[in-house]
Structure formats: structure tokens, C-alpha cells
Amino acid sequence: MSDKRSLGIYIHIPFCKQKCKYCDFLSFPIDDEVIKDAYVDALVYNIKEQAKVCSDRYIVDTIYIGGGTPSLLSFEQIQKICTAISTSFSIDEDYEWTMEVNPNSAGDAVKLMMIRKAGINRLSIGAQATCTRTLTTLGRIHTAEDIFATYEAACKAGFTNINIDLMYGIFGQTVEEFAKSLEDILYIAPEHLSAYQLIIEEGTPFYDLYHSGQATLPSEEDIAKMEEILYSWTQLAGMTRYEISNFAKPGHESRHNLRYWRMQDYLAIGLGASGFIFGDPGLRSENTKDLQEYLERPTSGTITQVPLENEMEEFCFLGLRMMEEGIDCENFRERFGRSVETVYPPAMFERFIQQGLMIKKYAPREAYVLTPRGADVSNMIMAEFIN
Amino acid sequence: MSINQQLIRNFCIIAHIDHGKSTLADRIIEKTGLLTQREMQAQVLDNMDLERERGITIKAQACRIIYKANDGNEYIFNLIDTPGHVDFNYEVSRSLAACDGAILVVDAAQGIEAQTLANVYLALDHDLDVFPVINKIDLPSADPERVIHEIEDVIGLEAQDAPLISAKNGINIEEVLEQVVAKIPAPKGDPEAPLKALIFDSIYDSYKGVIVFCRIKEGTVRKGMAIKMMATGATANVVEVGYFGAGRFIECDELPAGMVGYITASIKNVKDTMVGDTITELSRPAAEPLPGYKKVHSMVYCGMYPADGAKYGDLRDALEKLQLNDASLFFEPETSIALGFGFRCGFLGLLHLEIIQERLEREYNLDLVTTAPGVVYHVNKTDGTQIELTNPSNLPDPSEILSMEEPIVSAEIMVTTEFIGPIMELCQNRRGVYLGMEYIETTRALLKYELPLNEIIYDFFDALKSRSKGYASFDYELKGYVESKLVKLDILINHEEVDALSFIVHADNAYERGRKMCEKLKDEIPRHLFEIPIQAAVGNKIIARETVKAMRKDVLAKCYGGDISRKRKLLEKQKEGKKRMRQIGNVEVPQKAFMSVLKLDEE
Numbered sequence: 001m002s003d004k005r006s007l008g009i010y011i012h013i014p015f016c017k018q019k020c021k022y023c024d025f026l027s028f029p030i031d032d033e034v035i036k037d038a039y040v041d042a043l044v045y046n047i048k049e050q051a052k053v054c055s056d057r058y059i060v061d062t063i064y065i066g067g068g069t070p071s072l073l074s075f076e077q078i079q080k081i082c083t084a085i086s087t088s089f090s091i092d093e094d095y096e097w098t099m100e101v102n103p104n105s106a107g108d109a110v111k112l113m114m115i116r117k118a119g120i121n122r123l124s125i126g127a128q129a130t131c132t133r134t135l136t137t138l139g140r141i142h143t144a145e146d147i148f149a150t151y152e153a154a155c156k157a158g159f160t161n162i163n164i165d166l167m168y169g170i171f172g173q174t175v176e177e178f179a180k181s182l183e184d185i186l187y188i189a190p191e192h193l194s195a196y197q198l199i200i201e202e203g204t205p206f207y208d209l210y211h212s213g214q215a216t217l218p219s220e221e222d223i224a225k226m227e228e229i230l231y232s233w234t235q236l237a238g239m240t241r242y243e244i245s246n247f248a249k250p251g252h253e254s255r256h257n258l259r260y261w262r263m264q265d266y267l268a269i270g271l272g273a274s275g276f277i278f279g280d281p282g283l284r285s286e287n288t289k290d291l292q293e294y295l296e297r298p299t300s301g302t303i304t305q306v307p308l309e310n311e312m313e314e315f316c317f318l319g320l321r322m323m324e325e326g327i328d329c330e331n332f333r334e335r336f337g338r339s340v341e342t343v344y345p346p347a348m349f350e351r352f353i354q355q356g357l358m359i360k361k362y363a364p365r366e367a368y369v370l371t372p373r374g375a376d377v378s379n380m381i382m383a384e385f386i387n
Numbered sequence: 388m389s390i391n392q393q394l395i396r397n398f399c400i401i402a403h404i405d406h407g408k409s410t411l412a413d414r415i416i417e418k419t420g421l422l423t424q425r426e427m428q429a430q431v432l433d434n435m436d437l438e439r440e441r442g443i444t445i446k447a448q449a450c451r452i453i454y455k456a457n458d459g460n461e462y463i464f465n466l467i468d469t470p471g472h473v474d475f476n477y478e479v480s481r482s483l484a485a486c487d488g489a490i491l492v493v494d495a496a497q498g499i500e501a502q503t504l505a506n507v508y509l510a511l512d513h514d515l516d517v518f519p520v521i522n523k524i525d526l527p528s529a530d531p532e533r534v535i536h537e538i539e540d541v542i543g544l545e546a547q548d549a550p551l552i553s554a555k556n557g558i559n560i561e562e563v564l565e566q567v568v569a570k571i572p573a574p575k576g577d578p579e580a581p582l583k584a585l586i587f588d589s590i591y592d593s594y595k596g597v598i599v600f601c602r603i604k605e606g607t608v609r610k611g612m613a614i615k616m617m618a619t620g621a622t623a624n625v626v627e628v629g630y631f632g633a634g635r636f637i638e639c640d641e642l643p644a645g646m647v648g649y650i651t652a653s654i655k656n657v658k659d660t661m662v663g664d665t666i667t668e669l670s671r672p673a674a675e676p677l678p679g680y681k682k683v684h685s686m687v688y689c690g691m692y693p694a695d696g697a698k699y700g701d702l703r704d705a706l707e708k709l710q711l712n713d714a715s716l717f718f719e720p721e722t723s724i725a726l727g728f729g730f731r732c733g734f735l736g737l738l739h740l741e742i743i744q745e746r747l748e749r750e751y752n753l754d755l756v757t758t759a760p761g762v763v764y765h766v767n768k769t770d771g772t773q774i775e776l777t778n779p780s781n782l783p784d785p786s787e788i789l790s791m792e793e794p795i796v797s798a799e800i801m802v803t804t805e806f807i808g809p810i811m812e813l814c815q816n817r818r819g820v821y822l823g824m825e826y827i828e829t830t831r832a833l834l835k836y837e838l839p840l841n842e843i844i845y846d847f848f849d850a851l852k853s854r855s856k857g858y859a860s861f862d863y864e865l866k867g868y869v870e871s872k873l874v875k876l877d878i879l880i881n882h883e884e885v886d887a888l889s890f891i892v893h894a895d896n897a898y899e900r901g902r903k904m905c906e907k908l909k910d911e912i913p914r915h916l917f918e919i920p921i922q923a924a925v926g927n928k929i930i931a932r933e934t935v936k937a938m939r940k941d942v943l944a945k946c947y948g949g950d951i952s953r954k955r956k957l958l959e960k961q962k963e964g965k966k967r968m969r970q971i972g973n974v975e976v977p978q979k980a981f982m983s984v985l986k987l988d989e990e
Contacts, residue, residue, distance in 0.1 A: 010949055197942075199943070220939050220940070223940070224939065224940075244942065260949050260951070266949055268949065273949070274949045274950045274951075274952070275949060276949060276951065284951070284952065286950075286952075310955075313955075314951055314955065317954075317955075317958060318951065355916060357916075375942060376939065376940045376941070376942055377916060377938055377940065377941045377942065378941070378942045378943075379941040379942055379943055379957070379958065379961055380916075380938070380941050380961070382958050383958045383959075383961040383962040383965065384962075385958075386955070386958050386959055386962045387962075
């Protein structure tokens with residue numbers, strides 16, 4: 001068993017009830033059971049085909065069903081996917097299996113319990129805020145009550161590893177409103193919290209609102225205050241900021257997301273999903289984004305080679321996202337056969353350290369890690385790792 | 388075959404910009420039947436893309452056409468095209484000197500404009516016979532009667548029988564051709580006399596070497612003849628002579644006095660064939676050259692630097708190539724602390740500068756950083772010497788400067804009376820000295836001003852247009868140098884002086900320009916990890932300051948699932964942007980910031 005490489009699987013569910021005004025992910029409103037069934041069948045086929053190629057060499061230890069809104073699937077549909085996974089791959093005993101749910105479609109404790117029984121052991125609840133005004137601005141269709149009810153149902157159903165998504169820096173959002181949302185969430189004490197600042201993406205209604213001047217973002221000062229609150233309160237709640245936007249109680253870091261940041265292997269299942277297999281060269285896969293095409297041929301997509309130099313760059317900029325782990329020097333050497341300081345000038349690290357943006361850690365492992373100030377301006381730092 | 392001088396007409400068309408000069412040239416060429424409709428490009432004489440896009444004629448060119456007149460004779464018409472912009476005044480004057488007459492085109496709706504006057508006076512100065520043509524008579528707003536009176540009153544040209552035409556729609560073109568025969572004199576000159584040929588243009592061809600465009604004033608030039616340029620002293624053997632068909636060269640045996648044509652003589656450099664020079668025979672030289680030759684001086688200078696330092700050699704090659712065809716382009720290497728290796732380039736005017744810049748970018752694919760254009764200042768030093776200052780960075784220490792002089796132009800601005808106020812205000816703001824005003828008719832006036840050249844090289848045309856809703860027209864000529872209270876304005880970014888941003892400005896305007904400059908740079912310079920002061924200084928005195936606040940955040944919080952390529956693209960873009968920056972101390976300044984000074988007056 002030990003000679004098998006570990007593997008993550010990402011499964012994409014592109015359906016939602018209503019597109020949120022800020023969302024630029026691959027998702028669209030669909031309320032047609034026939035299409036959903038067909039899609040689930042395609043996923044199952046996709047899973048089995050992938051398994052044929054690699055299941056003998058891998059043992060799966062993280063699975064993530066994301067979207068869109070996976071909770072829009074019926075239990076039967078979810079179960080089909082779970083069965084396909086568990087029968088096609090060998091799964092590590094100590095696995096993490098996450099599913100994203102929306103507060104108004106997650107279902108009651110009974111459905112969640114069945115989901116738990118089907119093998120899923122972690123939930124990620126897309127709360128975003130508890131304040132009604134903010135939720136309306138975002139175009140979310142749930143209420144604060146939905147969030148609390150879903151969380152309670154999840155606990156009753158036996159979930160002991162739950163993430164809640166929060167957003168901040170939303171149009172018109174005040175510091176107080178954000179503080180209230182954060183307080184509400186920390187009160188129910190999830191194991192994990194993702195807190196993302198709003199990004200205005202091209203092609204979303206938010207983009208038009210913002211660029212036509214109809215909506216204004218909180219001031220830089222207010223955003224800074226929100227972050228100050230975020231960092232200090234999560235710390236008080238016993239959570240660690242283990243990634244730029246992610247906080248967890250010890251031992252509850254998202255193992256699947258860590259896989260992305262550590263550049264460990266993951267398969268992509270579903271519409272528009274991307275996967276990665278490390279090697280020289282590495283292989284990056286991207287499934288088709290065309291639903292019709294995917295339904296007809298669930299294996300259609302592209303595979304691109306990632307040269308080793310690019311992998312080194314990505315290893316570094318992704319590594320820096322992890323506030324505790326950073327760029328792990330030993331891992332780098334192991335993977336690339338040379339030290340990170342021979343790829344990037346030591347003077348560059350030195351400069352970042354002097355500017356107070358980075359520190360070098362020697363324990364528990366040798367690593368370059370961003371300081372909180374470094375995290376604030378991380379794009380600038382990460383760009384330096386690209387040639 | 389001998390050519391009967393009586394059947395030759397050498398002429399040009401003069402007009403204000405957009406009054407239809409090139410269109411009329413097209414029609415004339417068309418009517419004379421040398422070209423089929425299919426061969427006609429929209430505008431035959433303007434053959435550089437750039438000229439067509441800008442609607443102006445940059446390089447003088449010529450065309451020989453045959454016209455069978457009503458009197459039964461076949462005439463040779465040499466139509467010489469002239470550049471239409473004040474930057475190229477000297478070229479215009481040499482082209483005119485190659486002609487015996489000129490057609491004055493006036494727009495039937497707009498009437499006489501500043502350039503119309505300037506060009507007519509220039510033509511009359513060269514003793515050309517000028518007859519007017521009223522164009523665009525098919526426009527709804529056309530008022531030919533008024534324009535005829537204007538021409539008679541203002542210029543004093545007989546205009547009652549001026550052909551009323553539409554060049555665009557080919558109306559009445561024959562009448563123009565008949566008047567060319569009747570009103571423009573045949574050339575004179577003795578084909579047997581010692582050779583005197585006026586160079587009015589030259590182009591470089593990689594096969595033939597320099598092709599010289601000339602008007603034979605006296606004597607005859609033949610294949611194989613040894614010739615000499617009287618001003619530059621260059622000598623050569625004539626390889627080929629000929630004349631200009633439409634868009635191509637037609638070889639012939641000789642060009643006698645009165646003809647317009649070209650000569651090739653394996654000349655490698657257009658610098659040997661300066662416009663205005665006289666070609667003579669080496670073994671039987673003319674006693675004296677034709678009058679009017681001037682060495683062209685650059686009026687406007689700027690630094691040109693490759694955006695990518697590695698392209699320095701490419702930029703030099705491109706400038707050398709352009710210079711082959713443009714003797715008025717000057718350049719010499721210079722270095723800037725901020726911009727690295729580049730060239731100080733001299734131009735006839737701002738339009739010339741823009742054309743060269745565009746050609747470098749378009750034809751040679753070069754990304755350029757251009758520093759603020761400036762004029763040539765005279766610096767009188769305390770030791771009694773005078774230097775010509777083309778680069779502000781070379782200004783001597785103030786203790787060594789006795790006085791400074793700047794070039795002044797006399798300008799004529801034609802404007803409808805309702806805009807006199809705003810235009811006078813503009814001239815006043817630009818340190819203009821009012822000389823007088825003449826009413827052309829009750830609704831239009833000609834304003835005369837003396838203006839410092841450095842006040843009009845940036846954006847005077849644009850300001851003029853916007854203040855007159857496009858109705859003002861403008862012309863100027865260099866008058867000389869006057870002493871002026873000038874200072875060097877320096878820009879400091881994070882306390883470091885940036886040589887490429889220094890410029891010379893009148894002391895009274897220093898504060899305002901400094902302030903605008905700082906404001907502009909504040910917008911152009913991205914935020915850094917630290918706060919960046921941007922200061923404007925005259926000598927040791929800071930006169931304006933802005934601050935680029937420290938960067939607070941630059942982070943992509945969002946997680947795109949396993950889609951790393953998206954994040955990567957974002958970082959690559961950021962890195963790419965950084966490459967286009969120039970390092971000034973520990974500040975990264977985008978290339979375009981160096982050019983922002985050009986647009987200071989855009990509010």
C-alpha cells in the first residue's frame with residue numbers, strides 16, 4: 001500500500017438555483033431533473049474512465065464536491081457519485097470528503113445524515129454573511145436563519161468538520177456589518193472558516209455596477225479594519241490562519257485545498273474542472289466547459305504539459321499562500337533536486353525578509369513564510385517568482 | 388527628341404489643409420488620362436500610409452502628365468506636390484521654387500484660412516503666377532461669391548473667372564486644366580547653358596541609391612554626366628535620368644532646361660543631396676548656385692529611448708534608415724540615468740517628431756520612450772561663450788549662466804470674430820505678444836502675435852481648435868531669439884532627480900507646470916510598499932509636491948479550486964507590467980510616465 005501515491009479528486013457540479021451577482025465560477029441555473037441525471041451519469045462515466053487509467057497506482061485520501069451548488073442534487077444523485085468513487089478507487093482509511101452546500105438547499109438533518117452515511121465527512125456551507133442587507137447585495141437567496149438551521153442539522157447528522165464561507169469588502173458593507181456576521185459565525189464555532197475579500201470579476205453584474213459608479217466598495221481603511229477584526233477574532237476563537245484566506249482549528253485544515261497549494265496530485269471530474277499530476281513535465285488537465293459536449297463525451301478536455309521550471313514557480317507562489325508551511329525548502333529539494341536558493345537569488349529572499357514581508361523558519365521545517373504584511377501584498381511577492 | 392519649352396507647365400497646388408489639394412491632384416491626373424480608374428488609389432500623390440491616415444502630404448513628390456488642350460497642342464504638365472504643414476516650410480519653399488505657377492485651392496464654404504495666406508505669400512515671394520480655384524462648390528454651405536470677394540479683397544488676386552469646381556465629384560476639372568495652360572507661364576532657361584538644377588526632394592532607394600528630384604533651370608542633364616552639388620560639394624556620375632509617371636519612374640536620355648525629373652547617381656546618402664542645393668556639371672560648372680539654399684536646422688528636440696534597453700542597436704539602425712530619406716532628421720547618442728542609452732533627436736517641428744515616432748513604432752516595431760520635446764535655447768555664459776542647449780540636463784550651473792534666450796515665432800491666426808476673445812486669452816496665457824489684428828471681412832479676423840516657440844510645440848494646435856470649435860487656423864515662422872527668464876524644472880521621485888523628466892520653462896510658469904507634472908506623475912506611478920514623494924524643484928527650491936501613498940494591499944484572496952493557471956496568468960501579467968517599468972532609485976516608474984508631460988494641459 002505504501003508504494004501508492006496519494007490522490008485527491010475534485011468533482012464539479014455546475015448547477016445553481018440563481019447566479020450570485022459576484023460569481024464568475026462555471027455555474028448556471030438549471031432546474032431540470034433530466035439534465036441533472038444525465039450529468040450525474042456523465043460524472044460516473046468520467047470517474048470510471050479516470051479510475052481505469054490510474055486507480056492501481058493511487059490511493060485517494062481527499063475528495064471535494066464543489067460547484068455551483070452541489071446540494072441541489074438529490075440524495076440519490078449524490079449517492080450515485082459516492083458509489084462510483086468508492087467502487088472505482090481505493091480510498092485511504094483516513095480520508096477527507098467535502099461537499100459544498102448552500103444554506104437554503106442543504107436539506108434537513110435526515111438528508112444530511114444520509115449524505116454522511118454515503119461517505120461524505122466534511123461540509124462547506126456557503127454562508128457569505130449573516131446580515132440581510134449584505135446577503136441581498138450579494139444576490140444570495142438564503143437568510144441568516146437558513147445558515148443556523150443548516151449548521152444545526154449538519155451537527156445533528158454527525159458532521160464534526162464543517163467549514164463556513166464568509167465574504168467581506170462587499171458594496172456598501174460597513175465594518176459593523178462584517179463584525180456582526182463574523183461574530184455570528186464564530187458563535188456557532190465551525191472547525192474551519194474561509195474569508196474572502198470580494199473580487200470584482202469581469203462579466204459579472206457586480207462588474208457593471210462598479211464600473212458604472214452605481215456601487216461603491218468600502219474604503220481601504222474600512223477593509224483594513226475588517227481584516228484586523230477577522231485576524232484577531234479568529235485567533236481568539238482558537239483558529240489558525242494557515243492560508244491567506246483560510247482559518248482552522250488545529251487538525252481541521254482543509255486537506256483537499258492544501259493539496260492544491262502543495263502541488264500534490266489531484267484528478268478533475270466534471271464540467272470545466274482542472275486537475276494536476278506532478279512530474280517532469282507535470283500534467284495539467286482541463287475538462288471541457290461545454291455542457292452538451294461533456295454530456296456526450298465526459299472525457300473531453302485538454303491536457304497540457306507543465307515544464308519543471310513552471311512547476312518550481314508554482315510550488316513557490318502556491319507555497320507562500322500557506323501562512324504556516326510556506327515554501328518548504330526540503331520538499332523543494334526533494335522534488336526538484338536542487339535548493340530553492342539556486343533557482344531564485346538568495347538576495348531576493350533577503351530583500352523580502354528585510355522589508356518585513358517574509359521570514360525564514362527553521363522549525364518545525366526549513367521554510368520561507370510570509371508575514372501578515374507580506375500576505376497583504378502577496379501578489380507583488382509571488383510575481384517575483386515568475387520568470 | 389527635343390522638347391518644346393512652350394508646351395511645358397510646371398506648377399503646384401497650394402491650399403489650406405483639407406481644402407482639397409490632394410483630391411484635385413487626383414482628378415487632374417485622372418483627367419489627363421495617364422491612369423485608369425482602376426489604377427487610381429484614392430489619392431495618388433500621397434503614397435505613404437501615414438500621410439493618407441493623417442490626410443497630409445509629408446514629402447514633396449511630382450508627377451508628369453500629358454494634357455491635350457483645346458488649342459490642339461499636347462502639353463507636358465509637371466505637377467509638383469508640396470507638403471502642407473508649417474513644420475516643412477523650407478521644403479515647401481523649395482518645391483515652389485521648382486514651379487512657375489500655382490493653383491490656389493480655396494474651400495467654397497470656409498474661405499481663406501491662415502495657411503492659405505501663408506502659402507500664397509510664399510508662392511508670390513517665389514514669383515509664381517497664382518490663379519485661384521474655388522473647390523467644394525457642391526457643399527450646401529458653399530458660398531463661392533463671398534469667397535471670390537475674399538480672395539480679391541484679402542489677397543488681391545483676380546478671382547472673377549476662378550473655376551468653380553468640385554474635385555471630389557470631378558466637376559469643372561477641364562476648366563482648371565485650360566487655365567493651367569493659359570495662366571501659368573512656360574518655363575524659361577537655356578538648354579545649352581551650364582547646368583543648374585534645383586533639388587527639391589530626394590528619396591533613398593536600396594537599389595538605385597539616392598533618387599534626386601529636381602527642376603532643370605539652366606542647361607541639360609544627361610546620363611553619364613559628372614555632376615557636383617554646389618553646397619555640399621558632393622560629386623557623382625549620373626546613372627539615370629527620367630521623369631515621373633504616375634507612381635513610377637520613367638527613364639529618358641536627358642532632361643533639358645524647363646523640365647522636372649529625377650537623377651540617380653549611385654549616391655549613398657541623402658545628406659549629399661540637400662533640398663535647395665544646386666546640381667551643376669563638374670567639368671562646366673555654373674558661375675553661381677540658384678538662390679534660396681538654406682541648411683535646415685532642427686527646431687524641436689527630444690530624447691528617444693528604446694523601451695527595451697536591448698533594442699538600442701535596432702533603434703539606431705531604424706533612425707539611420709529614416710535619415711536616408713529625411714535629411715532634416717537629426718540624432719546623436721545620449722544617455723540618461725533614468726532611461727539608459729538612447730538618442731537626442733532633432734526635428735523640424737512637433738508634427739515631424741510625431742511622424743518619425745510613429746514610423747519607428749509602426750515600421751520598425753520599436754517600443755519607444757520619448758522625453759518631453761523642447762526647443763533649442765541659447766545660453767550665454769559668464770565667460771562670454773554661448774551654447775545651444777538641446778537637452779535640459781546639459782544646462783550649465785546657474786553660476787555660469789549670464790542669460791538665456793529662447794526662439795520666438797511670429798504667428799498669424801485666422802479666426803471668426805466670435806472666438807477672438809478666447810484665442811487672445813490663449814495667446815496671452817502662452818506668453819504671446821500682441822502685434823495687431825486685421826479684419827478679413829466683417830466676421831473674420833487675422834490675429835498677429837509673437838509667441839515663444841516652446842509655448843506652441845506641445846498642444847497649441849489642440850488648444851486653438853478646442854477654443855474656436857475648430858474654426859481657427861494657424862501659421863507661424865521663426866523670427867529669432869530673445870532673452871527670457873527661463874529656469875530648469877527638475878522632478879524628484881523619492882528624492883532622486885530624474886534627468887529624463889527635466890525641462891526648461893519660463894520662470895512664471897514653473898510653479899503651475901511643476902504642480903501639474905507632480906499630479907500627473909502621482910497618477911502614473913503605482914503604489915509601492917513605501918510612500919513616494921514626487922517633487923518639482925527649481926534649483927534647490929521645491930515648488931510642488933504630491934505623494935503616492937504606500938501600497939496597503941495587493942492580494943488575491945480567492946481560491947479558484949485547482950485552477951492554478953488562472954492565478955498564474957494574473958501573476959504573469961503583473962510581472963509583465965513590472966518589466967515595462969524603469970527603476971529610479973528604488974521606485975519603479977512606468978514608461979508612459981515619461982511621456983505624460985506631453986499631456987499636461989489636458990484638463
